[in-house]
Amino acid sequence: MTTMDTDTATDPTAHPTAHPPTEPPAEPPAGPGAGVAAGQGAGSAAGLGAGLAAGPPAGLTAGPGAEPVAGPGAGSLVELGVGAGGGGGAERAAPARTDWSRLGSLIGGQGISLVGDNMLTIALTWSAVRLGGPGAVTLLMLCSTIPKALMLIFGGAVADLVGPRFMLLRTTSGRVALLAAGAVAVGLAESVPVLAVIAVVEGVLVGLGGPSFGTVLPKLAPGNDLVRANSLYSMVTRLAPIAGAPLGAWLIATGQLWMAMAVVAVTCSASFGCLFHVTRGMVRPAAPVRTGLLRRSLDGVRVLAVSRRLRWLFVAAFALDFCFGWPMLAALPLLADSRGWGVGAVGAVIAAFSAGALTSTGLGALFGHRLPLVVRLVVSGVVLAGGVLVMALTPTVFALAVTAYATGVASGFNGPAIVSLYQAAAPPDRMGAAMATLALAGIGTTPFSVALFGSLALAVGVQATWLVCGVLAFAGPVAAVLALRSPE
Numbered sequence: 196m197t198t199m200d201t202d203t204a205t206d207p208t209a210h211p212t213a214h215p216p217t218e219p220p221a222e223p224p225a226g227p228g229a230g231v232a233a234g235q236g237a238g239s240a241a242g243l244g245a246g247l248a249a250g251p252p253a254g255l256t257a258g259p260g261a262e263p264v265a266g267p268g269a270g271s272l273v274e275l276g277v278g279a280g281g282g283g284g285a286e287r288a289a290p291a292r293t294d295w296s297r298l299g300s301l302i303g304g305q306g307i308s309l310v311g312d313n314m315l316t317i318a319l320t321w322s323a324v325r326l327g328g329p330g331a332v333t334l335l336m337l338c339s340t341i342p343k344a345l346m347l348i349f350g351g352a353v354a355d356l357v358g359p360r361f362m363l364l365r366t367t368s369g370r371v372a373l374l375a376a377g378a379v380a381v382g383l384a385e386s387v388p389v390l391a392v393i394a395v396v397e398g399v400l401v402g403l404g405g406p407s408f409g410t411v412l413p414k415l416a417p418g419n420d421l422v423r424a425n426s427l428y429s430m431v432t433r434l435a436p437i438a439g440a441p442l443g444a445w446l447i448a449t450g451q452l453w454m455a456m457a458v459v460a461v462t463c464s465a466s467f468g469c470l471f472h473v474t475r476g477m478v479r480p481a482a483p484v485r486t487g488l489l490r491r492s493l494d495g496v497r498v499l500a501v502s503r504r505l506r507w508l509f510v511a512a513f514a515l516d517f518c519f520g521w522p523m524l525a526a527l528p529l530l531a532d533s534r535g536w537g538v539g540a541v542g543a544v545i546a547a548f549s550a551g552a553l554t555s556t557g558l559g560a561l562f563g564h565r566l567p568l569v570v571r572l573v574v575s576g577v578v579l580a581g582g583v584l585v586m587a588l589t590p591t592v593f594a595l596a597v598t599a600y601a602t603g604v605a606s607g608f609n610g611p612a613i614v615s616l617y618q619a620a621a622p623p624d625r626m627g628a629a630m631a632t633l634a635l636a637g638i639g640t641t642p643f644s645v646a647l648f649g650s651l652a653l654a655v656g657v658q659a660t661w662l663v664c665g666v667l668a669f670a671g672p673v674a675a676v677l678a679l680r681s682p683e
Contacts, residue, residue, distance in 0.1 A: 293420040297473045301411060302424075304469025306431040308367075311462030313439025315374075315397075318447045318455035319390055327387045334387065338394035344635065346402025351631030352494060355624060359407040360474035366404030367467045373397060374460035382453035409630035411474065413618050421618065422571075425611040426559030433553045433607075494628035504620045505629070507678035511572075511671045512613050513636040515579055518668035520644035522583055522661050523548075529657045530587075540592045547596040551603025559611055569679065571612040576672030578605035584665025587658050616678070 323331040354362050377393045416424035446455040499506045523545070531540040559571075582602030589595040614633070621629035652660040 293416045293424070298412075298415045298424055298427075300469045301415065301473045302428050302431055304466040304473070305408065305428070306435060307462050307469075308466035309432060309435035310439040310442070311459040311466075313436045314443035314446060314455060314462075315459045317439070317443030318452055319394065321444070321447050322381075322385065322452045323387065323390060326385070326390070331387045331390075335390060335394050338391045339398040342395050342398035343402040343405075346399050347405055347631045347634050348493075350403040351406035351628035353403065354407040354410060354627030355494070358477060358479040359410045359627075360470075360477045361479060362407040363404055363411075363470045363474060364467065366400045366407075367463060367470055369400050370397065371460055371463045371467060373400065374456050374463060378453040378456035378460065381456065382451070385452055405634060406627040406631040409614075409618070409634075410626045411477075413626075414477065415473075422611060422615045423560050425615050426556050426607075429607065429611050430553060430556035430560055433549060433556060437549075494625045496632060498621060498625055498629045499632065502620060503681035504678050505617065507674045507681055508613055508617050508620070509633060509636055511576065511674035511678060512617075512633060513640060514674060515576065515609070515668055515671035516637045517640040517644050518580070518664040518671075519583060520640055521648035522586065522664050525645055525649055526587075526652070526657050526661050526664075529652075530661070531592075533657065536592050540595070543592060543596050544586075544599045548599040548603035548606070551600040551605075552607040553603075555604040555607025556611065559608055566608070568612065568616075571608045572616065572679070573672050573675045575605040575609035575612065576675050577669070578602070579609055580665060580668035580671055583668050584662060587661035587665060613675075 319335060320332060323335045327334075350362070373393065373396050377389075380389050380393075412424050412428065413421055443455060446458060499509055527544060528541050531537065531544075559566075579602055582598055582605065586595055586598050586602070589598055617629070617633050618626070648660050648664060651663065655663075
């Protein structure tokens with residue numbers, strides 16, 4: 196999964212590894228990018244997220260009778276014998292067949308919402324630049340990302356307690372009300388404090404709702420169709436910025452911020468309508484044993500403690516996201532500047548990566564279930580890590596863009612594979628907490644990646660540090676192999 200994916204696993208969809216409880220196994224799709232988890236996602240190097248798990252921008256266990264497979268190479272989660280993973284949880288009953296109509300409504304509605312989210316990001320950021328310069332932009336980023344990361348933890352626990360319908364309808368309707376009120380507020384008095392308050396509340400609502408979205412896909416797409424569903428969602432998270440960013444820029448250039456916020460309130464309303472339809476009939480879980488919310492919020496960590504497979508999948512996503520964040524966010528502009536390539540090279544490389552990821556997620560949505568799991572999870576991870584390594588050595592912009600495209604292709608397969616397998620192995624009664632933890636593997640790595648490798652670059656140079664990132668990234672596919680070999 197990779198951070199490029201998704202925030203969208205705030206969507207977790209999406210991570211180079213990229214960033215999204217219950218039903219039978221499916222074949223996996225996170226690698227550098229989202230991101231998935233949370234809504235945005237998750238992601239992993241593919242997300243390289245995003246965010247598949249967070250997503251905004253990111254679970255199933257195999258039904259009874261599935262025979263375990265000792266090592267990698269299985270073609271599906273069913274073949275892997277994924278049972279009530281994570282060390283506990285009731286067996287899931289698979290739906291008779293994939294409900295493609297409701298699945299289309301879910302992903303379509305979320306796609307509309309993500310386009311609006313990207314419009315809002317551009318509009319708020321540009322407004323902050325005009326109102327307060329770099330300091331205001333930094334403040335706005337902190338006001339949004341810190342509450343989102345914190346609420347992801349509690350959002351997963353609350354989702355397990357009250358169910359996805361309760362959380363999604365309330366957080367989405369809350370966002371509609373916030374954006375409508377925000378449009379009025381900035382129309383009357385546009386200022387940095389007003390934008391900061393909007394960013395904080397928005398971050399809280401997105402963080403609370405993100406894990407719930409990740410629990411709905413497995414309810415609609417059983418078995419091998421889960422990987423196709425996750426790939427389809429990952430493709431939507433990659434298309435959303437392409438549509439949303441230019442629209443946001445156009446709105447803020449030709450109008451005012453309140454107009455952009457009003458438009459995003461409409462896109463969020465459309466998402467609410469789709470969620471209301473899709474989640475109808477999804478009842479609240481049976482009343483659990485009384486446990487404090489703070490204690491339940493740590494269930495995602497406890498799941499990792501008892502399930503070797505989930506632990507290694509988490510490590511795979513974390514390693515790819517952690518080693519991908521600094522090269523793409525900080526090292527690429529520095530390298531382009533030192534070689535005299537200019538800012539156009541940065542845009543070309545990022546566009547090439549995004550095009551590669553979009554290509555593979557589209558193919559994954561159509562044919563992902565036919566590719567062996569070891570290819571989608573392990574081989575893609577090797578290509579991802581190798582791509583990070585080779586990118587540091589490429590002598591021309593063209594070669595760098597080609598390498599970035601290949602890396603993006605690997606990311607688009609790897610991210611959805613990690614997310615799907617993670618969903619399949621996590622216990623259904625703690626799915627929300629588990630997906631929130633995976634989302635944090637993408638969202639939480641970027642600041643630390645930039646801080647650690649940025650400090651190292653001051654000592655040994657940008658290219659040498661980039662090579663270190665590439666070597667360390669191979670821990671991702673190694674962990675993926677160990678995950679496939681781990682018993683439930």
